[in-house]
Amino acid sequence: MHSDSFRNSTGKNHLAEIISIGDELLIGQVVNTNASWLADQLFLAGFLVKRIVTVPDDDQAIFAALDDAISRSGVVVLTGGLGPTADDITKPALCRYFKSEMVFNHQAFEQISTLFARRGWVVNERNRSQAILPASCTPLQNNSGTAPGMWFTEKGTVVVSLPGVPFEMQDIFLNELLPRLRQMEIANQLIYKTVLTTGAGESVIADRIASWEAALPQSFKLAYLPQPGLVRLRITGSGPDASSLGYELERLKQELVALLPDLVFGYDNDTIESVVGQKLIAASATLSTAESCTGGAIAALFTSVPGSSAFYRGTIVAYANDIKTGILKVRGDLLERHGAVSREVVESMALNAKELFETDYALATSGIAGPDGGTSEKPVGTVWIALAGFNGVVSELHKFGEHRGRNIRRTTLAAVNMLRKELDQSIKH
């Protein structure tokens, strides 16, 4: 889906490269999440990233990477090596590369002072030195830290240096760099929408939407972006006219969602826990859980959302069977006759949690997460999920895989998705 032919631009203006600087990246101490974040952002801003290179904190390596990148691309973004400590060498290296000299930049110092005043801190000499910058650069304001970004131009290429701390880098990119990049003359507009799904893998989704995908207009592409338990579907459109693209994108999105109503739970930066939380709040409904195999993972997911106390009242994790009978009041004969991993027990867990916590809905899970505890009748990955609500209780049997962590994650998402579908249903009727 990613080739030069996707865009019509000629020359190097629409090409970009990323240079990551730092010894810690070259010994595997740190995963280079900055590079993938920047690549994603540059792609969505209409640029084609041709190369990502990581080099050590070393002048010669940085110079060689810059020579290469400037010869090929219109935009070069460097990250790392801008902090106040002795290790950080990017700033003097760039000063030498661009044959500039270091000068005190009043604008940059004012930005640092304002940030410090807001936090009630005192500016020391080390912080003050952050405002000494190569004379030939334009400083880019950093609202989250003391190291400003730097913008240079060289041989028709924009060279930008950003700090390595992810939230500082992202802050400067989004607030200072992106608006400037959007003004550069690149031939095509790029727009996109991400549709979030859970409940089926890539290949199942691909089968269900095959004819829709085959009929996509030439200027649109679909990307499958899997994450544990989720598949994100990103529709990207490219062309000279943003407004007609936007209209077409909305139509395609609606068609896609209509093909996957049981799987789609949200868009772009939504999470399933926040989507379901908002639906519960909108319905003035409350939720509790009773967890066995998920061991508290559903509770932890919901309570990770700020404001979840408005709808979430609590859970009982009944990891031992006598807790299921003792605290959760599941009848002993149900456990004996059907075993803990059964429709009867999981439905009883959900109904009893609903009553104990006095909630409108209750979710319950019971399954064999593994690696031990499987039998030929109920192998590892066998999971029952129940949902008690206004119309009694319903339950689902799932057969997941052999990996404990993934079984817990998939059970958690399946339970939350079961509640999402119930909430959508009850709003419709």
Add this chain to the structure above:
Amino acid sequence: MHSDSFRNSTGKNHLAEIISIGDELLIGQVVNTNASWLADQLFLAGFLVKRIVTVPDDDQAIFAALDDAISRSGVVVLTGGLGPTADDITKPALCRYFKSEMVFNHQAFEQISTLFARRGWVVNERNRSQAILPASCTPLQNNSGTAPGMWFTEKGTVVVSLPGVPFEMQDIFLNELLPRLRQMEIANQLIYKTVLTTGAGESVIADRIASWEAALPQSFKLAYLPQPGLVRLRITGSGPDASSLGYELERLKQELVALLPDLVFGYDNDTIESVVGQKLIAASATLSTAESCTGGAIAALFTSVPGSSAFYRGTIVAYANDIKTGILKVRGDLLERHGAVSREVVESMALNAKELFETDYALATSGIAGPDGGTSEKPVGTVWIALAGFNGVVSELHKFGEHRGRNIRRTTLAAVNMLRKELDQSIKH
């Protein structure tokens, strides 16, 4: 900590580079965890990684990266682009680069057939094509998939191509490549030990071990590897004689641990939840929890460990105050007089959970995770943790930060670490 002077080797034998191939990496769809994993492994095998570069699925880009890397380094590892689909171009590209020809490799085919037979699958034409390899390469067996690795030599440089699927790449690296790399003549041995800590940040640790760190022998280095809530301390030693290095490393490790007894919970690939779980099993002791601000995160952490049902019996997440009084039986007057976030309430939660779940130990948490709910007296980040055990109940007050997710994580780790210290204490006495 990472410079040429750290090793004495001359020439390019001890230098390595990583080339990652794939359009998906250049549009930010995928974070390049393979590169950091390989960089870590190569570093620990005694190589100095000079550069990591990501290039598109494109012959010219791959050739240019190979020319560069081979001119500089003794080992070049490529990943990506070896699968059976049309997108994967690494294999034919390497065949052209090394001016070789594609031939059917019987040894590689036998490995694929054996793997398929073991899984009860049938070999199709696409799988068979995986055994067609450049004549000039030595195949490296893949025990987890169908794409073999390939080993070439060129101008005194070893060039190795590995699949992009992480567990296949790791399998071939560890089983096939690493033993061969260890036979290469590089001047120095490298050994290391990672000491795992929780409960203090980098700067606090640095202060406490400053004189120890300053007195480290020349051939040893210390790296701080922070993760959310944890700091890993890696001691690395380098020199010609592995056995004397090993002796010295053990001594340094013991000194370091003696300086941080309250913080060190394990080594290398340990996790705090598995370490504490093993201590509980060894002591034939059981655990329950009562969670408010952690919302099930402690339960989810313990139950992520296989076999945790041997010691962990369950949790009550009392997210609403009337659950604290109703199910957890906390006295209403304690809540009224002291508030939910107080020593009195959290200690009562721990004692009552211990009784309800009939366990030897119980942990309880109550705090203000944020972003809302803070007051001037109890700002966001205020957290009480209690531990009930054989000698009654003890509690700790923590003042964490403003970020909800990090507050939950830090509370969780602090609670587990509180139990770890108690278990270590009770074993000593």
